[in-house]
Amino acid sequence: MVNKFHIDQQTLKDIHIAASIDGSVFGIFDQTVTEGGQQILRNLFYSPLGEVDLIEQRHAKIKRLIPFININFSFDRLGLKDLQLYISNHHTEGVIVFNFLNLFRLNTPEYFYKKRHIIEVCEVLIKTRAFVMQCLAQTEDLVMLTIRDKIEKCLQNFFKSQLYKISMLKVNTFNIDYYDRMIRKYLAEDLIDIFNFIYEVDAYLSIAKVAVHQSFCFPSVYSKGQSGSIEIKGLYHIFHKSPVKNDVLMTKSKKIWFLTGANMAGKSTIIKTISIAVYLTHIGFPVPAYSLKTDVLDGLFTSVNLFDDIELGYSHFYSEAIRLKTILDQLDKKSNALIILDELFKGTNHNDASQAILEVIKYLSEIDGPSVIISSHITDLYQDLKSMPSIEFIKLDIEKDVNGLPIFTYKVTKGVAEERLGMWLLNKSGVFDSCKRLIS
CATH class of the missing domain: 3.40.50.300 (P-loop containing nucleotide triphosphate hydrolases)
Structure with a gap:
């Protein structure tokens, strides 16, 4: 039988675990930069463990990211949430056919938002790749190796070379539907995995930073x-x-x-x-x-x-x-x-x-x-x-x-x-x- 750690709302209130006028313990650890990361951190924070191996597994996930706390990891908080909604809204089937009527949509909101989303997805991929490559330069991590491969697979659909720069990404009326379909249909599963990776790293990196900067110990x-x-x-x-x-x-x-x-x-x-x-x-x-x-x-x-x-x-x-x-x-x-x-x-x-x-x-x-x-x-x-x-x-x-x-x-x-x-x-x-x- 799994041993459980019991705590009630009065206790959480007494010791300022949740938000209060005096601040909260959660607030000390919350240095997340994404909503998804904050939600994962919140889930961890309000899920006490009653088994030694589960506590040690959580320690390991935090310690794994300690070497990387000084590597740049910054994302647009609201932008990521918007992009995830865009990716999750799966592309409907249909043959992409270009005709000259498409030229008239260049100034439409639909065209603008679709183009912006495509560019921002690539920006997130490039930024995440930079973080992962710097981490892998210090240690070989199987999770990061897997994510790196997924990022490469995605980026190769938008760039002809491995010199990934947004300035080299040309989104226009001739290819916008192709890129849109690529993101929301063929690459959606990999992109969701990459976003989930970002959120999990965000949560555990937040804890790791507090542990190091405030010299906390692991029990x-x-x-x-x-x-x-x-x-x-x-x-x-x-x-x-x-x-x-x-x-x-x-x-x-x-x-x-x-x-x-x-x-x-x-x-x-x-x-x-x-x-x-x-x-x-x-x-x-x-x-x-x-x-x-x-x-x-x-x-x-x-x-x-x-x-x-x-x-x-x-x-x-x-x-x-x-x-x-x-x-x-x-x-x-x-x-x-x-x-x-x-x-x-x-x-x-x-x-x-x-x-x-x-x-x-x-x-x-x-x-x-x-x-x-x-x-x-x-x-x-x-x-x-x-x-x-x-x-x-x-x-x-x-x-x-x-x-x-x-x-x-x-x-x-x-x-x-x-x-x-x-x-x-x-x-x-x-x-x-x-x-x-x-x-x-």
Whole structure:
């Protein structure tokens, strides 16, 4: 049975995989120059994989194009789409007969568009041939050899020599119907193959460029249960221009992270960073890190950006409870999915939240399978949780300057955060000054 990687729409929304006001992870990788390439990239991006060999096959397709990222690969985005429609509109049968009445169509829209399409098809063939020949000069690639032969076959129908220049292409009223029929009938299948080649190269070349220019790594992925761990070196958030890099290690024996940190310490950022890395790993894309090693997971589920549901009459706390149930109901008993819960049960009072978190963690610690990251401000739970062997206490480290003021390092380390910065942040924001202005 094929193993699948499960993810739901809430998770995709939580970690900005799809478009959002903060940008999207897809947008980082989308450097495509054609609509067809963008569509292939989108299909890859929203098709996570649950098998090691499929992930490695996708790696291979991306790595194959890395040597060619600096070779010119530019096409008219709308022009290609128009040409594909022209080629796909198959030529009807009929004998081509010239008569002098044909001379009168020289200024008709039909003649103009037909001539333009013929010339543009040849331009695409010449441009694609140039790219393929430069690639083949570096390495012998069977796919590119096949495409080169198809391009040569097509071009030889328009040019008498192998000196392929548009200036040497003479399209006129005497041959325009012949060329039109050649393209839309006899060469249509080869031309569609060539266009599909352009689109696929466009998609994978886009990923390859990002991998090289941003120094992303290709994860090492193992079969389910082989290592029982997620190990990431030098992980950073894909949206940050000057990111802080962190090392992450989750093991089977320490499968639950209890993550603490003061306001603005970076808890939400690190959990989104880990989530994005796991997702990219399972679509076979490179990851913003020095290295990543993990077993293939069953899925990724997050609870980060939840709100009250007025229509259903759900409070924030009840929405959190329903979200957690929804996540758990998507797992089977042998699942090794990663579950991430940000500020769990923040929609209720301190005592209720403490009791609820403690009970949930007790149950999760008894489930043999999923890894869990729970971020929380409720640090006094440490006393109740420290006896549970499966829990790793992780905090976002904060240092102090010479004046005793906090320095946010955004680095994860073992331990429980003890800093209390709420009042300091309120003072820093100027909210009390605004209150005083209204009083005076």
